[in-house]
Every structure is written in C-alpha cells, then in structure tokens.
Amino acid sequence: MKYQSIDEANRAVLDKIVGSAPFLTDVVPAKSVIKELEEKVILHAGPPIKWDDMTGPMQGSCVGATLFEGWAQTEDEAKQMLANGEVEFMPCHHVNAVGPMGGITTGNMPVFVVENRSEDNQAYCIMNEGIGKVLRFGAYSKEVIDRLHWMKDVLGPTLSKALQKTEAGLNINVMVAKAITMGDEFHQRNIAASLIFLKEVAPLIVQVDMDENDRKDVMQFLADTDQFFLNIMMATGKAVLDGARKIQEGTVVTAMCRNGKDFGIRISGMGDEWFTAPVNTPQGLFFTGYTQEDANSDIGDSAITETFGVGGFAMIAAPGVTRFVGAGGFDDALSTSNEMMEICIDQNPNFTVPTWDFNGICLGIDARKVVETGIEPVINTGIAHKEPGVGQIGAGTVRAPLACFEKAIEAYAQKLGLI
Amino acid sequence: MLHTIIKKNSYQDSVNLMLLTNAVSVIEGVNKIQIMMGTPANKDIFKGAGLYTEELEAAAANDMCIVLDTDSEDKIDEVLKAVDDYLKNQAISKTGSEFETVRTWDRALKEMPDANLAVISVPGQSAADEAHKALDNGLNVFMFSDNVSFEDELALKQKAHDKGLLVMGPDCGTGIISSIPIAFTNVVKEGKIGIVGASGTGIQEVTTIIDRLGEGVVHALGTGGRDLSDKVGAITMMDGIRALENHSKTEVITIISKPPAKEVRDRVVQLLHSLSKPVVTIFLGEKPTQHEGNVYQAYTLEETARIAVDLARGNEIKEDYSKFDQDVTDVKLNPEQTTIKGLYSGGTLAYEAATLISDALELKKGEAASEGFVLRANGHEVADLGDDVYTQGKPHPMIDPDTRVKFMEKAAADETTAVILFDVVLGYGSHEDMAGALLPSIQKIKANLEEQGRNIYFVATVCGTEQDPQSYKEQREKLAQAGVILRDSNNEAVRTALSVLGLHVHDVTKQHVDYTEEKSQEDLSISPQIEQLINQKPVVINVGLKKFTDSVVKYGGRVVQYDWRPIAGGNERMRKILSLLK
Structure with a gap:
C-alpha cells in the first residue's frame, strides 16, 4: 500500500472530497456522453440485476423507456422484448451515471452533466420529472411518455442553452452551501436548492431565443418541481465520489445504491467491486389509502447523497421534514445526524449546518466503523408502490444492510493479505 | 406451554433484561419467563432453566430472546406489550437528558475532550479492551467489570502506572x-x-x-x-x-x-x-x-x-x-436452635461476620470456609449471596431480593436456626427499597414460625447514610416494625447475633x-494527571451501564454516556478482521 496506514489512505480520499469542485455545465442527450447508450441499452439503479429479478417499479420503468425510445409500440411488445433479452441492462454506476428510484436511463433522455474540475471527471443524471405518475416510480402511461418527450425536446435544450450563457457553468458547491442553511438535506427536501437553481437560471432562460409558450412551460415546470435539484445533487455526489475513489486504498464508502433486490456498496480500497446484500424495505409515512403492505423494497441510486454526507446523514439540517420521514422531531433529527457521525471519519467544512452548531456535514463513511458499531447508514427515501405504474405512495427512511459492509472489509483485508 | 419470541437486532444490556424479566414475571398467568440476548452462554442458561426451545437455535448474539411459559396463549400479547412498554419508557427517559449519548470512543472524546475518567461496566471479556482504549486516550479508569483475567489486570495497571494514570478495579x-x-x-x-x-x-x-x-x-x-x-x-x-x-x-x-x-x-x-x-x-x-x-x-x-x-x-x-453492651437478653429458643445463618449481599460484610463468628467459636483458620459459603461450621453458615455461585443469570442481591428470600425461607425451615443475620446496603445502584422488598417475606416467615411455636431472631444492619437515594432512617424503621433487631454496624449486628447464643468475640x-x-x-x-483527578470533579466517559451517570450528574461531575455494544455485534470473525485493519 502506498500509504502508511488505512487512516492515512482514508484521509487522502477525504481530501479529494473536500477539495472537489463540481460545476453544472450542460444538459445533453444521454447517448452523446454515454456511448453504450447508442445501442439498445437500458441503465438501471443499483448493482447489476436481471430482468426477472427486477421489482415492479423498475420493470414498469423499463417498459416506459422502451416505449419512449420507440423500440416497441405497445406494452406487450415492450415486455416481450425486455424478457427476451433484446435489450441489454447495465447499472448507471458503470457509466459515470446515477439514476433515481428505478434509475432507468436510455439514450435519448436528457441528462445533467456535472464536471468535477478538481479531478477532471464527469457524472450524469436524468432530470427530475416532478411528482405523481412518473417513470422513475414505474409509471409508463401516455402522460408519462409525453412528458419525457417534452423534457427531451424542450426542457433539456432550454437548460443547455441557458447554461451555455454562463462562463463556466454553475458552481454547485455554492448552491449547496446556501441551501443547507435554508433547511434542505438534499434527499427528502430540495426546495431551497431548487429555488436557488431557478434564481440562477431564470435570468439566463429569459435570454434564450425560443418559443414563448415553451419558455412559459419551462419556467412553470421549474417553479413547480420542488425536488428538481435532487438529480443535480445526485450527479454531484457521483462526480465528487468518483473523483475521490481514484485513491484505490482505504475503507471509505464511495457508493451506496439499491436495485430493489440488492443493496450495493463500494469502498475506496476495492475499486469497482460491488458488495451486496438483500435490501430492506423502507418504513415511513404513507399517503392516504396506502400502507406498509404496498411498499416496494428499497430502490434507487439516490443513496449517493448519503454517501456524500447529506440526505439522512444531514437530517439535522432539515427539521421540517423529520416528521415526514418517520422521525419524531428536532431531537430525533439531531440524534440521527449524531448517530451517523459515529460511522463517519470527519466533517466537511464546506457545508456547515446552522442547526448543528455550524458543524460540517458528515464526511466519509468508514466501512470499518459501520461493522464495529453495527450502526447501519440511514437513508431518506421515497417509497414506491410495489406494482408498476402506481408511483410514489409515501416517504420514509431505510437502513443499509450491515452485511454489505462486512463483505467489503473482509475483501479488503484479503486484498491486503491480512487474512 | 413454551412460547418463543425472537426480537432481531435489538440489543439490551443484560442488567436491563434481568430487571425486565423481573418486571414482567409478575404478570398473572405467566408461569415462567426469561428474556436474554441469544449468546451461546445465555442459551445454556435457557437450557438450565428448562426454557430451551428449538427456535432459540437460530437466534444470534444481538437478538433478544423471550421464552414464555404460560397456559394461555392470550398472555403472549400482554407480555409483549409489557416488554415493549418497559423498553420504550427507558428511551423516553433519555430525552432532554443532561448528557450526550455516544456509540464510539471518537465521538465520546469529541464531546468531552477534557475527560479524565472512564467508568467501565461492560462484560469482562471486552472490559480490558475498553480499559486499554481509555488509558491510551489518557483517561484514568474505574473498572466495575469483573471476569477480567489476571494477565489483563496486570498489563492494564502497569500501563496506567507508566502513564501516570490510575486503574481502579477490575471488579x-x-x-x-x-x-x-x-x-x-x-x-x-x-x-x-x-x-x-x-x-x-x-x-x-x-x-x-x-x-x-x-x-x-x-x-x-x-x-x-x-x-x-x-x-x-x-x-x-x-x-x-x-x-x-x-x-x-x-x-x-x-x-x-x-x-x-x-x-x-x-x-x-x-x-x-x-x-x-x-x-x-x-x-x-x-x-x-x-x-x-x-x-x-x-x-x-x-x-x-x-x-x-x-x-x-x-x-x-x-x-x-x-466495648459492646447490646446483648440480647431473655432469649426464647428451643434447645435445638443453636446456629446463626448469615445471609449477606455485601461480600466484605459476610467476610467480617465469618471472622467474628469464627473468633467467638474459636475455630482455626481455614476450618470455616466451603464452596459457596464464607463460613460453614457447627451448623453456622455465612453466605455471600453476591458471589458468582449465586448470581449466574440473576441480578445481584443488592438490586434483587429473590435469592435472599429463598435463603431466608430455607434457613427458617432448618430447625437448628436461631438467628438470621443480614445486611441491607443502600446507595446508588442498590434497590430503591430493599427493606420494603424483604418485608413481606420476613413477616410471612415470622407468622409461619409463630404457628409452629418457634421463634427466630432476625438481626440486621443497614449500610447507608441519610443522603443516600433511599432514606436510611425509613429503611431502618421498616425493618424494625417487622420485629428485626437493628444495629448501627455490621460488627454490632454480628455480636448481637452471637449474644443470642451466649457467644462472645475474644477482644x-x-x-x-x-x-x-x-x-x-x-x-x-504523583503525576499531573492523578493530581488533577484528586483536585477536580472528574469528567467522566461512562462506558456501559447508563444508571451510573445518575450520581455523576447529581453531584456536579460532567459525563458522556457511551452506549457500548459488543464490537461487530459479537461477531468474532469480524472483530478479528477489524483488529487487523487498524
């Protein structure tokens, strides 16, 4: 090992996280930056998974994506194609991308481009479609497909043009630092960051040469979509952590994600290898008419936010949503963040939390500490209905299974020749 | 009929679980109940109690195992609710607390950078590890834990001495x-x-x-x-x-x-x-x-x-x-009543009683002791009921009256018994009302004896002060009202017991x-660290039993509660790997 100790290696990883410089530079068709998507390929959330093993929402999303891409004309035709192996499946994480819930991403979907200038790497994530019937929760009705086309034809190009009017893109660290003082934790609550984003792009959008009705629609959509910034945050987490994991040593968790069947993590010392265990099912509050019985198991790449140190780890920053995600109040939010500090190595001075005595957000989950204490990382999450097409039925929290972390440190000990 | 309920991944300290077992075993219709973590050792205890079931096989060290013996299935829900209420109420008492609760040394030291004393009450096999960590971080150690090996004790004390620190304990x-x-x-x-x-x-x-x-x-x-x-x-x-x-x-x-x-x-x-x-x-x-x-x-x-x-x-x-002038006079005993039964919760008090009785009986050294008894000679018995022999899987007699009550009943059934001699130890950690807890049994025993036309003298001492959480005065009064002869010290109590039999210590x-x-x-x-320890209120990291924070907070010390759990949930293989990945 290049470093004197695991602690020293971990420190090097953390230095890269703290020193990162993520910028939102563009919105482009996914296939223009991910060459794998030029073929009949569908990206999905979490570690690798086969069609037969996918839960309802992810299968529904795949059907929707197949219809959106025009690979099939009907639902039945789409299902047949997908079941026949005519479409290749690939984790978002394998191509510098992340995706919310099902994470289903295909070539013609527009993606955010986040550039981490400290490490000269990029990451991508599709845009947030709003709430209700949406592809990421497995819905694929005409309304859903139509919206995807509008995002491809209008929203994506408009944001791209707006971003081109900046000198260097939007500095994401600045937006995040501001929004965390305004009550966002960037997983369950992104309203402040979404407004800051709108504040930045609105003056640029008005300068874009475009149809006035389209401009009105774009502005309305951005104003209505409280969670719009979540997908930017996800791409940011991915860009920053991919930059940091160029250090191929240590026990810092560099990715956490779920495909509905398995929870997968990566640690810095083990490079691209996934360590998986069966996912848990989120607990939380449900919309009227739904119960825990209807909940799909844990799914989505959005746990990259927790890996970065926000989301459930920054619960204390967003007391407003603690009740919604199943915690009892301010004290519970405080103890949640305090508990997560026990498994992290340090705190990130770039993002201080006023309600936490201006402590920085959690920095660097140490897989060793997770195993030692048995404290499983907490993840704030939306809850999907287990049937495709129903969509979101609630929100809550879920824990990352301990077994992933045990497997990871065992493998690392093996790699170091210690066992 | 035995019913088994396994609560996955819900670790509780064994003391909590024993108190919990006590609390729910009084529910009517519960023949027997045992609540323990699913460690191999505890499974043996289930076997020993005749409460082993096949379901326990799959339980792991971090799973809470409840085995309930009841004739009516309806009781299961009632018991589970009582269990949940008990565990929940502990959690509630945590909110608004005067100290931080942490799960790692890193955070404990962050919360209390000037900590200078670690109070360690985790199970013996882990206590030495935690004590080493405390010393390495420059803290003095108060080690409540027992079952620490000689080798570990010596290594810890040498390390402490070299660093200018103090290790109080183990045990x-x-x-x-x-x-x-x-x-x-x-x-x-x-x-x-x-x-x-x-x-x-x-x-x-x-x-x-x-x-x-x-x-x-x-x-x-x-x-x-x-x-x-x-x-x-x-x-x-x-x-x-x-x-x-x-x-x-x-x-x-x-x-x-x-x-x-x-x-x-x-x-x-x-x-x-x-x-x-x-x-x-x-x-x-x-x-x-x-x-x-x-x-x-x-x-x-x-x-x-x-x-x-x-x-x-x-x-x-x-x-x-x-000088002693509190002999019992006008003694009323049957001729066969010739022995003292000393039933102690305090080990040293038992030892002192054994010493004084041996002195009065002119026993030779070494003649007196035998397995489980500090003294057993000529029918006289002095037992330290806090000894490991009696506390396996049971709470200490200072916090639970059961063992002592059983011994009192046994002593009363013995026709040679003239005196039952015992202690009540007050203070932090002890039962909130031990006199009150023993009282019904003492009264019942006395009533039974009266029916049989027998009399046994109960002689006791209360070890405590007026400032203790339990009132010294009230504890004494309760015992006195039940006809227990009370003395101000263990020494006087033993001499009083001897006087009933006409025996005296050779002073x-x-x-x-x-x-x-x-x-x-x-x-x-002395080292600067020890000088600081004795000249300032200690700043405490309490590793283990949470109730030890009570007295620290009340008397002006600062404390962080470290909710200790076994490393890697007691998974031995993971513990080893973690130690290699330091």
Whole structure:
C-alpha cells in the first residue's frame, strides 16, 4: 500500500472530497456522453440485476423507456422484448451515471452533466420529472411518455442553452452551501436548492431565443418541481465520489445504491467491486389509502447523497421534514445526524449546518466503523408502490444492510493479505 | 406451554433484561419467563432453566430472546406489550437528558475532550479492551467489570502506572472521587478522611459509619480485590496511597484489604510508614495487637471508622473500641436452635461476620470456609449471596431480593436456626427499597414460625447514610416494625447475633508502640494527571451501564454516556478482521 496506514489512505480520499469542485455545465442527450447508450441499452439503479429479478417499479420503468425510445409500440411488445433479452441492462454506476428510484436511463433522455474540475471527471443524471405518475416510480402511461418527450425536446435544450450563457457553468458547491442553511438535506427536501437553481437560471432562460409558450412551460415546470435539484445533487455526489475513489486504498464508502433486490456498496480500497446484500424495505409515512403492505423494497441510486454526507446523514439540517420521514422531531433529527457521525471519519467544512452548531456535514463513511458499531447508514427515501405504474405512495427512511459492509472489509483485508 | 419470541437486532444490556424479566414475571398467568440476548452462554442458561426451545437455535448474539411459559396463549400479547412498554419508557427517559449519548470512543472524546475518567461496566471479556482504549486516550479508569483475567489486570495497571494514570478495579464496585459517588456507592459527606480499599462493601461500611459519626470523605479509591496479590503487587493501592498523601484536604488515610501476600504487605506497610499523615489499616481477618508509629491497626470495619474519626478530630486513640453492651437478653429458643445463618449481599460484610463468628467459636483458620459459603461450621453458615455461585443469570442481591428470600425461607425451615443475620446496603445502584422488598417475606416467615411455636431472631444492619437515594432512617424503621433487631454496624449486628447464643468475640486491647525500623525513602510524588483527578470533579466517559451517570450528574461531575455494544455485534470473525485493519 502506498500509504502508511488505512487512516492515512482514508484521509487522502477525504481530501479529494473536500477539495472537489463540481460545476453544472450542460444538459445533453444521454447517448452523446454515454456511448453504450447508442445501442439498445437500458441503465438501471443499483448493482447489476436481471430482468426477472427486477421489482415492479423498475420493470414498469423499463417498459416506459422502451416505449419512449420507440423500440416497441405497445406494452406487450415492450415486455416481450425486455424478457427476451433484446435489450441489454447495465447499472448507471458503470457509466459515470446515477439514476433515481428505478434509475432507468436510455439514450435519448436528457441528462445533467456535472464536471468535477478538481479531478477532471464527469457524472450524469436524468432530470427530475416532478411528482405523481412518473417513470422513475414505474409509471409508463401516455402522460408519462409525453412528458419525457417534452423534457427531451424542450426542457433539456432550454437548460443547455441557458447554461451555455454562463462562463463556466454553475458552481454547485455554492448552491449547496446556501441551501443547507435554508433547511434542505438534499434527499427528502430540495426546495431551497431548487429555488436557488431557478434564481440562477431564470435570468439566463429569459435570454434564450425560443418559443414563448415553451419558455412559459419551462419556467412553470421549474417553479413547480420542488425536488428538481435532487438529480443535480445526485450527479454531484457521483462526480465528487468518483473523483475521490481514484485513491484505490482505504475503507471509505464511495457508493451506496439499491436495485430493489440488492443493496450495493463500494469502498475506496476495492475499486469497482460491488458488495451486496438483500435490501430492506423502507418504513415511513404513507399517503392516504396506502400502507406498509404496498411498499416496494428499497430502490434507487439516490443513496449517493448519503454517501456524500447529506440526505439522512444531514437530517439535522432539515427539521421540517423529520416528521415526514418517520422521525419524531428536532431531537430525533439531531440524534440521527449524531448517530451517523459515529460511522463517519470527519466533517466537511464546506457545508456547515446552522442547526448543528455550524458543524460540517458528515464526511466519509468508514466501512470499518459501520461493522464495529453495527450502526447501519440511514437513508431518506421515497417509497414506491410495489406494482408498476402506481408511483410514489409515501416517504420514509431505510437502513443499509450491515452485511454489505462486512463483505467489503473482509475483501479488503484479503486484498491486503491480512487474512 | 413454551412460547418463543425472537426480537432481531435489538440489543439490551443484560442488567436491563434481568430487571425486565423481573418486571414482567409478575404478570398473572405467566408461569415462567426469561428474556436474554441469544449468546451461546445465555442459551445454556435457557437450557438450565428448562426454557430451551428449538427456535432459540437460530437466534444470534444481538437478538433478544423471550421464552414464555404460560397456559394461555392470550398472555403472549400482554407480555409483549409489557416488554415493549418497559423498553420504550427507558428511551423516553433519555430525552432532554443532561448528557450526550455516544456509540464510539471518537465521538465520546469529541464531546468531552477534557475527560479524565472512564467508568467501565461492560462484560469482562471486552472490559480490558475498553480499559486499554481509555488509558491510551489518557483517561484514568474505574473498572466495575469483573471476569477480567489476571494477565489483563496486570498489563492494564502497569500501563496506567507508566502513564501516570490510575486503574481502579477490575471488579471495583464502589468508589468516591472528589465527593462524587461512582457505581454502587453511598453518598458521604466531605471531610478529612481518605480511603484506599480493595473491598467494595468494606469501603461502604467504613465510609457510611464515618459519615454517621459526623466526619467525611473526599476520596475513597477502590483497587479491585486482586490488587494486593503477589502477581499484581498493589500497583493501584500504592499509587492511590501516594495520591492521598498529596491531597491537601485529606488528613487521615485509611486502608482496607483482605490480608495481602507477605511481600506485597511489607512493601505497602513500608510505604505507609514513610507518609506524613496518620494511617488506619484493616487487613480483614487479621487480629492486630498493637498500633505502630503513624499506622493504626483495626480488627473490624467499625473500629476502622472510629479510629479514623478520632484521628481526624485529634482525639486520643483508645486501647479498645470493642466495648459492646447490646446483648440480647431473655432469649426464647428451643434447645435445638443453636446456629446463626448469615445471609449477606455485601461480600466484605459476610467476610467480617465469618471472622467474628469464627473468633467467638474459636475455630482455626481455614476450618470455616466451603464452596459457596464464607463460613460453614457447627451448623453456622455465612453466605455471600453476591458471589458468582449465586448470581449466574440473576441480578445481584443488592438490586434483587429473590435469592435472599429463598435463603431466608430455607434457613427458617432448618430447625437448628436461631438467628438470621443480614445486611441491607443502600446507595446508588442498590434497590430503591430493599427493606420494603424483604418485608413481606420476613413477616410471612415470622407468622409461619409463630404457628409452629418457634421463634427466630432476625438481626440486621443497614449500610447507608441519610443522603443516600433511599432514606436510611425509613429503611431502618421498616425493618424494625417487622420485629428485626437493628444495629448501627455490621460488627454490632454480628455480636448481637452471637449474644443470642451466649457467644462472645475474644477482644484484645492494643498499645501504641513507636516504629523502630528505619523509614525508607519512598518516592511520594504523583503525576499531573492523578493530581488533577484528586483536585477536580472528574469528567467522566461512562462506558456501559447508563444508571451510573445518575450520581455523576447529581453531584456536579460532567459525563458522556457511551452506549457500548459488543464490537461487530459479537461477531468474532469480524472483530478479528477489524483488529487487523487498524
């Protein structure tokens, strides 16, 4: 090992996280930056998974994506194609991308481009479609497909043009630092960051040469979509952590994600290898008419936010949503963040939390500490209905299974020749 | 019919679970219930209790296992609700608490960077690891945990000594540091007397008598029972003595121990003779015949306290502190009633009782003890019910009356029993109302005896002070109302019990002689860390039992609660891997 100790290696990883410089530079068709998507390929959330093993929402999303891409004309035709192996499946994480819930991403979907200038790497994530019937929760009705086309034809190009009017893109660290003082934790609550984003792009959008009705629609959509910034945050987490994991040593968790069947993590010392265990099912509050019985198991790449140190780890920053995600109040939010500090190595001075005595957000989950204490990382999450097409039925929290972390440190000990 | 409920991944401390088991076993319709974590050792205990079921096989160390024996299935829900309520109510009492609760050393030290004392009450096999971590972080250690190996104790104490730190324990049940009661300890007034003791209830008995005589204590440092063995060599005792020599408010030093190995004893006594302060020693079981130089020697714990008080007040030291005029007269017993049954919760108190009874019976040394009994001779029995033999899977008799009640019933059934002699130990950690808890059983036994036309004398002593969480006065009154003969010290209680049988301790008078040997030049200096420990309120990281924070908070210390759990949930393979990945 290049470093004197695991602690020293971990420190090097953390230095890269703290020193990162993520910028939102563009919105482009996914296939223009991910060459794998030029073929009949569908990206999905979490570690690798086969069609037969996918839960309802992810299968529904795949059907929707197949219809959106025009690979099939009907639902039945789409299902047949997908079941026949005519479409290749690939984790978002394998191509510098992340995706919310099902994470289903295909070539013609527009993606955010986040550039981490400290490490000269990029990451991508599709845009947030709003709430209700949406592809990421497995819905694929005409309304859903139509919206995807509008995002491809209008929203994506408009944001791209707006971003081109900046000198260097939007500095994401600045937006995040501001929004965390305004009550966002960037997983369950992104309203402040979404407004800051709108504040930045609105003056640029008005300068874009475009149809006035389209401009009105774009502005309305951005104003209505409280969670719009979540997908930017996800791409940011991915860009920053991919930059940091160029250090191929240590026990810092560099990715956490779920495909509905398995929870997968990566640690810095083990490079691209996934360590998986069966996912848990989120607990939380449900919309009227739904119960825990209807909940799909844990799914989505959005746990990259927790890996970065926000989301459930920054619960204390967003007391407003603690009740919604199943915690009892301010004290519970405080103890949640305090508990997560026990498994992290340090705190990130770039993002201080006023309600936490201006402590920085959690920095660097140490897989060793997770195993030692048995404290499983907490993840704030939306809850999907287990049937495709129903969509979101609630929100809550879920824990990352301990077994992933045990497997990871065992493998690392093996790699170091210690066992 | 046995029912098994496994609560996955819900770790609770064994003490909590034992108290919980007690609380739910009173539910009507519950024949038997046991709640424990699913460790292999606990599974054996289930087997032993006839409560083993196949479902337990799959339970892991972090799973809470409930096995319920009941004739009606309806009871299951009621019991589970009671269990949940109990566990939930503990959680509620946590909110708005006066201290932080943490799960790692890193965070504990972050919350309390100036911490200087770790109070460790985690299971023995892990206690040494945690104590090493505390020492490595520059903290003194108070080690309540027992089942720590000799090797570990020695390694810890050597490390502490080299770093200028103190390790009190292992198996240190009691202590007072800068007037803060730690663990199972009485609340004692501040004053001029300082104590270093290798015996828990010995310290409690001496400090409470000192308090009731109107003097006080700032430091009572426990060393653990094996400190004066030849293997450990009194490392903590000697450092503790030096600490008190350097503590300006302490004017009299008191040493409490069982007789040490000869070589160790010589070293300790040599150190004591080199001090500038007067010293009282008691080596339990030894019958000293004189006082020498600045070292005064006592036979009983009460005498120890009385000499210390007289020294603190500048009074002349008497030749004999054993004057006793509380014999029981008009004794009414059947001819076959000839024995004393001593049923103690305090180990040292039991030992003192055994010593005095052996003295009165003129037994030879070593004649008296046998498995599970401190004394068993001529039908007389003295049992330390806090001994491991009796506490396997059961709470200590200071917090739970059950074991003692069973022994009292057994003693009452024995036709030779004339006297049942027992102690009630108050203070932090002990049962909130032990007198009240024993009372119904004592009354029932007495009523049964009356029906049979028999009489047994109940003689007791209450070890406590008025400042204790339980009222000393009320505890005594409750026992007195039930017809228990109460005495102010264990010494007096034992003598009273003996007097019922017409037996008496053979007391000697002690003259003062000068110390004639040359005083050795001892290094009496102490480290800055120990100086800080004895001159300031301790700043505590409490590793383990949460209730030990109560007294620290109440008496002005600062504390962080470290909710300790087994490393990697007790997964041995993961623990090893983690230790390799340091």
